[in-house]
Amino acid sequence: MTLLVPKYMTNFFQNGVFQVPQWPVIAGMLLLVTASGAISALQNYQLQSTGEDIVRDARLALSKHLLRLPIREYDQRDSGDLLSRVGNDTSQLRNAFMQCTSALASGFITVIGSAAFMAMLDPILFGTAITLLLTVFTLMLLSAKFIERASYDSQYTLGDLTSTLNRDLAGIRTIRASNGFENENKVIAALINRVRLSGLKIAKIQSIVNPLATIALQLAAIIVFGLGLWRVTTGLLSVEKLTQFIMLLFISISPLSQIIYAGSQIGNSMAAMNRIREILDIPEEKDSDTVVATINEHMPLAHSGPRPPAVEFQHVYFSYGSKPILRDLNLSISQGSVTALVGPSGAGKSTILQLIERFYDPSSGNINVLGKDITTCDRDDLRSHIAYVEQDSPALSGSIRENLLLGSNDCSDDECRRVLESVNLSHLLDRSDKGLDMQIGENGIMLSGGERQRLAIARALLSTAKIILLDEATANLDADNERLITQLLTQVEGRTFIIVAHRLATIIDSDLIYVLNQGRIIGSGTHKQLFKTAPFYRNLATEQYIS
Template identity: 45%
Template sequence: MSSPRSGRPSRSPFARPQDDGPRASFRQLLPYLAEHRPVLAVVIGLSILAAGASLAQPALVSQVITVVQSGESLGMLVWALIGLVVASAVLSGFQHYLLQRTGTSVVYSARRQLVRRMLRLPISEFDTRRTGDLVSRVGSDTTLLYAVITQGLIDAIGGALVFVGALIAMLIIDPVLLGLTVLVIAVAVVTVVTLSMRIRVASRKQQEKVGDLAASVERSLSAVRTVRAANATERETAAIEKDAEGAWQQGLVVARISALVVPVSGIALQVALLVVLGVGGFRVASGAITVASLVAFILFLFMMIMPLGQAFGAINSVNQALGALGRIQEIVTLPLETDRDAEITPVAAIESDAAISFENVEFSYPEGAGPAAAPDDPEGAELAAEERAAADRVVLRGVSFDAPRGKRTALVGPSGAGKSTILALIERFYDPTAGVVRFGGVDIRGLDRVELRSQIGYVEQDAPVLAGTLRENLLLGAPDATEEQCIEVLRSVNLTEVLDRNPLGLDAPVGESGIMLSGGERQRLAIARALLAAPPILLLDESTSSLDGLNEQMLREAIDAVAVDRTLIVIAHRLSTVVDSDQIVVLDHGRVVGVGTHSELVQSTPLYKDLAKHQLLV
């Protein structure tokens, strides 16, 4: 079976759907902005200056008209007006640059926080979540925060200053015209606010559909060879297209609601303008106001409508961002792997010669969780299904055994016996439901996870290889290893051919998930990675399952060489690889049914004898 450490969610299309999660509030958006307070303060200052320059222009235009009507010389009025226009443009351009820069920085900060949180979540979270959906949160959802800065809040702040200033100027010019204008605008504002609530809900659903699409694409591409071999290309394409259609349809919902905001703004401007022209013309004719005042009022009207449009856009952008932020916050607010460690009271340490000890350990996976199987591993898929179904039953039942220090302990038994779960508990991907797992006599729940894992090398059954180079894979667990050490460890696992066939040597790419390597080469590279770190304890889960006889023998010799004074705990279905172990632990349905050497177990444990007989070892 695939180890829980792989962190890959189930690829089954029947995986538990994610709930809608919490909806973000505006207050949750503020911390992303607070990090950039100095720059935002400068932007707001520029907005104030730009607003002042804009508001001064209609007043100057009014004076120009009055001067022209009186036949006097314009003097410096024209140059002052030109200066204000240029200053307003320069300030707006610099403000735009700072907004773009800040928006990009906010997205970067959000992605950094999300990734740092995501990679520290409990393994059980990855058991139940789809990889593609998580990737979508880092990519697509965080991008919507950019619009909040560049098209939303700060523009709205500057616009609000212009709006208020224009409102005051219009009140001074003609309160009657202002009252009629405000009445028209108030209707538009109420309409936009009503629509904005629907935009937030629709935007969140759209982002969820995009996450579903990303998860479907990741699912199919990661198993594209299996899909092709099963002649399932058309079915997978149809499934992805269905998710794409769902995202498209939800996008249309957002577009339809958002589209209503635009005509509302336009209609408000047109109606307000018509009212001002009609009523204002009458008032000019009656002598209540002058032509210059009416022109200034109209200019202020345009200045008031423009920030109103910005405010409508800001409401739209913020509500879309809050929909995406809800998905981001769903991950950010999840407890980390270490968050509950303070609540655990480890049992007292004891004197022990064992490197690892299990004392009456029981364990069941959290609901919906459990190891994921590789798509081309039927046996692993069967086991993963069994263990995911174990949410309502115990996977390990009173397991007790010692792994002596410096010795080799093998775990054997049929699929579903709980062997890989034991390794997951040693690595502390999960904590036991009951009982104690000890490391050198100390309850591992009382040890620092980083320090614990630095003492353990773990090779999973599906031998994951990271996209990148041979060197990057080797240095994952031993970042300070030299080139000579890397080459030597590759030679020890018979991977010199991989080095020789590419002139780049250690810098040769291995492809996505190590696709440029054979299955056996990927497994040997994963083992080399563990051997290079040289930890005192090695956990090997079916480490030779993909190897031919020659490479298996060479690998066994390599492991024997590094096993001196080290503790090995090995899982194997092929008993031939573990018959010479110092101790063999036989498991069946989560229970230990026998402990001893090969010869002892053949005599004492019927299950082991039956396994050995089927593999022609007795």
């Protein structure tokens, strides 16, 4: 519609002489301009909304993918950097995308339409204008490559900054207690300066290229205008046509500048896109799986013969890197039993639990859970049979209820209360009138270490998992609570407990104890048997005054 305005303007001239326009002409023009404004506003909103949808989809895909990466990826990557990709990079992508789409979509038609009209009005004048404009464009595209590199550096450094702040906030007490503030502040300041330098590099490129582009555009307009005037004086072009041509040129200059500016932003969005792609290209944990079975723990009961072990390791070797961690490991843990893994720090006890969860796969050997080779099972199905209380018993920010129901939403409030009572946590419900909805702060900071452990044990007990892995799950408990939890585990029926513990007092009543040293099983049996037959275990027990 905007493109019709210059044509309308020819009503102001008759044979090269200015004519006062009639009211209908003025009204028509006003209508044209208003309608064109309204359409452009609608179009702009529609584009922005499509842009928001696309960026939302990118964020959804990225965050979903982030939670499903293989565990090894989290070992190697920094959580702050991953967060920065979901936050900063998608915002960067969003900004550049918005500018590009709105500039291209709304401006493109105007520019192409103006070009077509101008070419019809005077091909020579149009040829000159297009040559000059193409030169400006090439300049902008060249600069986008430099901007992409600088922007990539800037976004990486921003990722480092987010991770450092993340690390510092998580360990703020340690930092304060060890007077580490100055050192950390220096690291953060250095990163902030690096971000600034990358930003300045981009600014330098843009502050050279953008004015150059504007000057070049103005020069192009002057040259075209001068050439047009010359063609009018030599009779090759009428005043009406020159007026139309110049108006079309001015109409197209603003969207053209927008397109050129958007071109300079492509570098930023490419850098952000590459960082997002880097994560999306990592195969998800499940991607390499060939699922041929599901675990059905009831099936063996229907058949005659013994039930398969809850967990079985057959000649398992494993390493995180080049150093072997587990060597030729064989375990057999019966369903419904309490089994303990003991041994010195670094022996590989937690690693065994993580292999049962299939966070990692062994280098060789087999692991069976409830009679099925876990590499042939669906991971979600496998994990639905296992509850895992990690060594540090991390609690999640949120309410008591959210922490209890993580992964299973179908427990009633009464069941939640009962399980809290069984682990001696009922007093938490009396702290405020919010009951189960009481917030426990970031990572459960409003709970004591022992309360966090009992909350994690409560979550495991509330789940329907038949196999419960407890990694040093009572290490922070006082003697009374430790006794309570130990007794509770022996009373729970139909579940298999695999307990890693340093304090032997908590596991001496276990049905079976495996003693590990340097990734090998060096003894197994009950406490009594091991005390008699395994000198290594006897030493461990004697050191803890256990006979």
